[in-house]
Amino acid sequence: MAEYSTYGSVAVLQVNNPPLNTFTRHVLQALVSGLERAQRDPAVRSIVIAGKGPTFPAGADLEELLGTAAAPLLSNLRMVDKHVDTCQKPIVCAIHGTALGGGFELALASHYRLAVPSATLSLPEVHLGMLPGAGGTQRLPRVVGVKSAIQLITSGQDIKAQQALTLGLVDKIVQGDLLKEAVSFARSVEGRPLEDRRISQRTVPDADKVDEVVEATRKTILRKARGAIAPLTCVQAIQASVLPFAAGMAREADLMTYLMTSWQAAAQQYVFFSEREVRQWSHPRDKHINFRTAKPTVIKSVGVVGAGTMGAGITISLLQAGLKVVLLEVNKKQLDKAIAVIQKTLRQKSASQKMSQLTTTMDYSQLSDVDMVIEAVFENLRLKKEVFRKLDVITKPQAVLASNTSGLDIDKIAAATKRPDKVVGTHFFSPANVMRLLENIYGKKTSAETVATVMQLATTIGKVGVLVGNCAGFVGNRMLGPYRSEALFLLEEGVDPQDVDRAIEEFGFPMGPFRMTDLAGNDIGWRRRIEARLTTEHGPPPDTPALYRRGDRYCPLPDMLCLQGRLGQKTGAGCMMLQEAKDDLTENIYIRFRTDGSVFDLRRLLAHTKTLEELILDLLFADDCALLAHTEAALMSHHAPSMCNRYDPGSRTALPDPVVLQMIQDYRQEHGFKKRTISSQEIVERCLYSLINEGFHVLDEGIASRALDIDVIYLFGYGWPRHTGGPMYYVERVIGLEKLLRSLETYSARYPNHSHLQPSPLLRDMVAKGGSLAALGTTDSKL
Numbered sequence: 158m159a160e161y162s163t164y165g166s167v168a169v170l171q172v173n174n175p176p177l178n179t180f181t182r183h184v185l186q187a188l189v190s191g192l193e194r195a196q197r198d199p200a201v202r203s204i205v206i207a208g209k210g211p212t213f214p215a216g217a218d219l220e221e222l223l224g225t226a227a228a229p230l231l232s233n234l235r236m237v238d239k240h241v242d243t244c245q246k247p248i249v250c251a252i253h254g255t256a257l258g259g260g261f262e263l264a265l266a267s268h269y270r271l272a273v274p275s276a277t278l279s280l281p282e283v284h285l286g287m288l289p290g291a292g293g294t295q296r297l298p299r300v301v302g303v304k305s306a307i308q309l310i311t312s313g314q315d316i317k318a319q320q321a322l323t324l325g326l327v328d329k330i331v332q333g334d335l336l337k338e339a340v341s342f343a344r345s346v347e348g349r350p351l352e353d354r355r356i357s358q359r360t361v362p363d364a365d366k367v368d369e370v371v372e373a374t375r376k377t378i379l380r381k382a383r384g385a386i387a388p389l390t391c392v393q394a395i396q397a398s399v400l401p402f403a404a405g406m407a408r409e410a411d412l413m414t415y416l417m418t419s420w421q422a423a424a425q426q427y428v429f430f431s432e433r434e435v436r437q438w439s440h441p442r443d444k445h446i447n448f449r450t451a452k453p454t455v456i457k458s459v460g461v462v463g464a465g466t467m468g469a470g471i472t473i474s475l476l477q478a479g480l481k482v483v484l485l486e487v488n489k490k491q492l493d494k495a496i497a498v499i500q501k502t503l504r505q506k507s508a509s510q511k512m513s514q515l516t517t518t519m520d521y522s523q524l525s526d527v528d529m530v531i532e533a534v535f536e537n538l539r540l541k542k543e544v545f546r547k548l549d550v551i552t553k554p555q556a557v558l559a560s561n562t563s564g565l566d567i568d569k570i571a572a573a574t575k576r577p578d579k580v581v582g583t584h585f586f587s588p589a590n591v592m593r594l595l596e597n598i599y600g601k602k603t604s605a606e607t608v609a610t611v612m613q614l615a616t617t618i619g620k621v622g623v624l625v626g627n628c629a630g631f632v633g634n635r636m637l638g639p640y641r642s643e644a645l646f647l648l649e650e651g652v653d654p655q656d657v658d659r660a661i662e663e664f665g666f667p668m669g670p671f672r673m674t675d676l677a678g679n680d681i682g683w684r685r686r687i688e689a690r691l692t693t694e695h696g697p698p699p700d701t702p703a704l705y706r707r708g709d710r711y712c713p714l715p716d717m718l719c720l721q722g723r724l725g726q727k728t729g730a731g732c733m734m735l736q737e738a739k740d741d742l743t744e745n746i747y748i749r750f751r752t753d754g755s756v757f758d759l760r761r762l763l764a765h766t767k768t769l770e771e772l773i774l775d776l777l778f779a780d781d782c783a784l785l786a787h788t789e790a791a792l793m794s795h796h797a798p799s800m801c802n803r804y805d806p807g808s809r810t811a812l813p814d815p816v817v818l819q820m821i822q823d824y825r826q827e828h829g830f831k832k833r834t835i836s837s838q839e840i841v842e843r844c845l846y847s848l849i850n851e852g853f854h855v856l857d858e859g860i861a862s863r864a865l866d867i868d869v870i871y872l873f874g875y876g877w878p879r880h881t882g883g884p885m886y887y888v889e890r891v892i893g894l895e896k897l898l899r900s901l902e903t904y905s906a907r908y909p910n911h912s913h914l915q916p917s918p919l920l921r922d923m924v925a926k927g928g929s930l931a932a933l934g935t936t937d938s939k940l
């Protein structure tokens with residue numbers, strides 16, 4: 158647990174709890190014993206604490222911290238803290254790998270810190286719904302000041318060794334043998350006074366500005382938190398660092414108790430383990446086919462067909478993971494555009510050497526030798542089948558053929574080839590080099606080896622791969638269908654688009670359904686509906702009731718927008734946008750980034766790019782998901798001067814679009830809808846409960862094997878707020894299945910023709926029998 162050895166006058170304590178040396182109560186107990194022994198031994202004059210194996214301790218063991226062993230863990234933590242802080246012999250921490258959470262806090266409690274250049278330090282507790290409760294909120298500000306401490310703790314960001322040195326968090330970067338250097342360093346500081354080495358005894362450098370700093374950051378933090386309580390609680394704890402150390406520690410302990418016992422902490426820790434648990438896939442139809450039994454094919458080279466936004470993003474992801482890529486595009490202009498985007502993105506990431514791994518071509522024969530192909534052409538079944546037919550002939554027989562479809566039938570695509578066992582869906586999310594989710598879809602004939610290969614590919618390229626079955630829209634987009642329908646029905650009844658968006662954003666989503674559709678392009682769904690014969694390019698199909706399709710309620714408002722050319726951001730007009738000439742954009746258009754409130758003049762941004770389209774493309778490849786979402790939202794609103802989120806320079810006031818509102822008003826009148834006031838609660842419930850209800854259908858049909866698979870899909874692909882744990886977790890642990898059922902019953906009684914509000918049989922069954930989603934198909938879970 159903590160190995161004790163001596164090198165002359167230096168005692169070395171090496172934490173040994175593979176794989177990450179996390180702190181369990183036993184590890185902490187062993188540390189206390191080691192420290193006591195070193196303190197007792199007169200021959201020992203200094204102490205080194207290090208981690209054995211690949212890393213310095215990566216923090217508290219979350220299973221213990223959450224379980225019944227939390228109390229002894231925390232009491233042992235206090236003992237370690239006391240021993241370290243009051244020790245009369247210098248303690249040197251030797252850091253390699255990842256010193257995270259409690260690991261970093263142990264280092265901060267020590268007198269000296271050495272690190273190898275590759276070491277990473279961070280206080281990531283905020284991502285787990287907690288705060289750095291082992292003195293981190295009190296010691297960090299004493300070194301870096303309140304302002305930087307707020308930034309580091311509320312973001313949980315990684316601090317590389319060099320940056321840690323600059324910030325004064327480590328004393329020396331060690332190039333050679335860390336342990337040897339640490340022992341010799343410890344020897345060199347023996348006998349020196351320790352008082353000024355104890356961080357607890359220092360004062361906070363910007364203590365006089367604490368209120369000012371907190372006030373200045375509070376709004377930004379609140380906005381970014383989107384309903385999560387941990388970030389602001391972290392700020393409260395940091396604020397207490399200007400008090401005497403003991404008082405600050407007491408405040409930290411109180412706030413830590415509050416967070417640790419909150420439902421949000423449990424939800425975020427569920428997310429942490431679920432993100433890892435999805436790797437442990439099994440085939441819903443045959444549990445013997447699973448991550449243990451199926452062997453992946455080694456993939457070294459990948460062909461990407463189609464160099465649009467998705468194809469380029471996928472290529473970047475593959476190159477960043479060190480894979481060889483052959484990018485094929487039949488349109489030369491499109492190919493050149495993609496090459497420029499890829500080059501620029503990789504350059505920004507200082508990874509230009511990866512370009513050497515890329516071959517670009519317009520010739521299919523160049524794909525003859527790749528291990529796998531990912532098709533990313535236009536979302537059209539006929540076109541995709543044609544591409545697969547060609548790929549089947551050209552690629553080597555053992556090559557895996559994957560389609561980046563967002564909802565088309567994998568079996569139909571596979572049927573175009575003579576190797577359906579090697580055909581699989583790999584649904585990336587836009588922007589593909591940023592979004593972490595990879596929804597992997599198996600067809601009827603997809604082999605276990607092919608499934609294992611794409612699940613392994615997800616890990617290789619740093620994505621979270623989730624295995625799902627084949628159905629229209631798979632899991633993510635299928636569940637989005639009822640959510641979007643209900644959002645549209647709310648418009649019919651009297652809500653404005655921006656009210657729906659606001660309610661959903663207040664729940665924690667980065668974007669509501671209408672801004673999201675404008676961003677993605679209204680024509681995507683429209684084309685799909687045309688293919689499904691729900692509408693036509695000229696209006697509703699002949700002899701079809703305006704508000705019904707195949708017996709189901711249907712809202713034609715999005716089709717009407719498309720017929721008017723309002724396809725979304727790309728045409729300058731969507732659900733909430735006015736048609737606007739592109740040239741107008743060069744005049745006095747400002748973007749206010751919601752992330753930090755800074756204002757940019759779009760005209761100046763445009764001066765560096767030729768067209769708005771290029772600018773959007775550049776921003777799409779910005780490697781920061783949160784910034785990207787806000788940027789897109791801001792851009793979209795500026796592309797649309799009268800939509801709900803237009804900002805005049807210097808103002809945050811959102812202005813609704815009178816043209817769209819009038820159009821909806823006319824539609825209500827024409828179809829006899831009476832406008833009524835609808836609460837945010839009803840908006841959220843109807844949109845989200847219908848989405849979740851579809852999740853129960855998905856589970857019932859075995860399209861998703863576990864509720865956690867659905868949660869991970871929504872968390873990593875659709876911006877579902879992390880602090881709520883995902884749709885299925887949220888509804889079971891926070892809302893309650895019984896309440897969900899009763900709400901759906903109430904709504905479906907009121908709207909009997911909204912089929913997606915009819916409670917799923919699985920939900921009814923679970924409520925009747927007291928079943929639990931967590932127990933549904935879980936593996937040997939930690940959850």
Ligand SMILES: CCCCCCCC/C=C\C/C=C/C(=O)SCCNC(=O)CCNC(=O)[C@H](O)C(C)(C)COP(=O)(O)OP(=O)(O)OC[C@H]1O[C@@H](n2cnc3c(N)ncnc32)[C@H](O)[C@@H]1OP(=O)(O)O
Pocket residue numbers: 176177179180185215216217218219220230231234237238241255257258259260262263266281282285289290291292430433434
């Ligand atoms: C003043 C002195 C004080 C000292 C005493 C401190 C006591 C602490 C008491 C309370 C306050 C402290 C709180 C905390 O420390 S909270 C935890 C903070 N740490 C983290 O959040 C780290 C979380 N882990 C990671 O980010 C990553 O795992 C990684 C970067 C460390 C490694 O990534 P990678 O190599 O990709 O590996 P995996 O993520 O796949 O992990 C491997 C395996 O390990 C499991 N695991 C990881 N971290 C933990 C953990 N903290 N507790 C329990 N288990 C953990 C992970 O689930 C994987 O398991 P597998 O799927 O079964 O393989």
